[in-house]
Amino acid sequence: MKNVKNELYKLWKGRRLGIFLLILFVTCIAMGVLVSSIQMKGLLEKDVIDSMTGGNFPTQVLGMIADIVLPVFATLFVTFLVTDEADSGSLKLPLLCGQSREKLIAAKAVVVLIGAMALIAVTYVTSNIVAVAFWGSDTVVEALFQNAIIYAETCFALAGWSMVVLFVSLFVKNSGSMVGIAVIVLVIGCILSSASPQIAKYEVMYYLKAFVSMTAIDRTLAMSVCGGTIVAFFAMTTFKFKALQIQK
Numbered sequence: 001m002k003n004v005k006n007e008l009y010k011l012w013k014g015r016r017l018g019i020f021l022l023i024l025f026v027t028c029i030a031m032g033v034l035v036s037s038i039q040m041k042g043l044l045e046k047d048v049i050d051s052m053t054g055g056n057f058p059t060q061v062l063g064m065i066a067d068i069v070l071p072v073f074a075t076l077f078v079t080f081l082v083t084d085e086a087d088s089g090s091l092k093l094p095l096l097c098g099q100s101r102e103k104l105i106a107a108k109a110v111v112v113l114i115g116a117m118a119l120i121a122v123t124y125v126t127s128n129i130v131a132v133a134f135w136g137s138d139t140v141v142e143a144l145f146q147n148a149i150i151y152a153e154t155c156f157a158l159a160g161w162s163m164v165v166l167f168v169s170l171f172v173k174n175s176g177s178m179v180g181i182a183v184i185v186l187v188i189g190c191i192l193s194s195a196s197p198q199i200a201k202y203e204v205m206y207y208l209k210a211f212v213s214m215t216a217i218d219r220t221l222a223m224s225v226c227g228g229t230i231v232a233f234f235a236m237t238t239f240k241f242k243a244l245q246i247q248k
Helices: 002-013 016-041 046-050 054-065 069-088 090-096 101-135 138-169 175-195 204-210 219-243
Strands: none
Touching: 002 016, 002 069, 002 101, 016 046, 016 054, 016 069, 016 101, 054 069, 054 101, 054 138, 069 090, 069 101, 069 138, 069 175, 069 204, 090 101, 101 138, 101 219, 138 175, 138 204, 138 219, 175 204, 204 219
């Protein structure tokens, strides 16, 4: 727990987590204003507007940010806690003080997951508050539980993605390159999801968007892919970090 608190403090002190949460907060409000404006001006059909307002608004927000924004933010958490520290040499300091590599990488992994959960939680809470402010509480309250499930499932997929990025970060020493690689992988994942959904179902990036799309998906397969990705890539990260040569 002490290691986790230390890593979490660094993430918060670095302002990255706070900035990302603020961006999501503002995004929810801006999207609420936009949808409300479109509704009042009658620019879209009523059935289309109904699918974007009230209890549907939180899933609309999540759908907009799930496949690119959230995974990029999670990637930036990893670059801050691993790639940037390796580049500056500060990653070596706790090891020189006797900290075990297993505990250090486990703490970093836990904090990355906490950061990912915070992104999801703030988006969920803010989007519901905005929905109530613009469209009242009736439909929002009715959809609270169902939306909570969708957000929780998306968080599970984001956790899997975070472990993939954590593993890759041990091979890429530049934070800019790390983010670039992540974006390329996400774009390829989006293309694969459209071109071959049956194959895409076996990679975790597919589920960053699938839970939000309201389409019928195999929940058992989804949880197996997400959970298996978390366990497998964290295990590989631990083994790689134990053998990693830290130069600085």
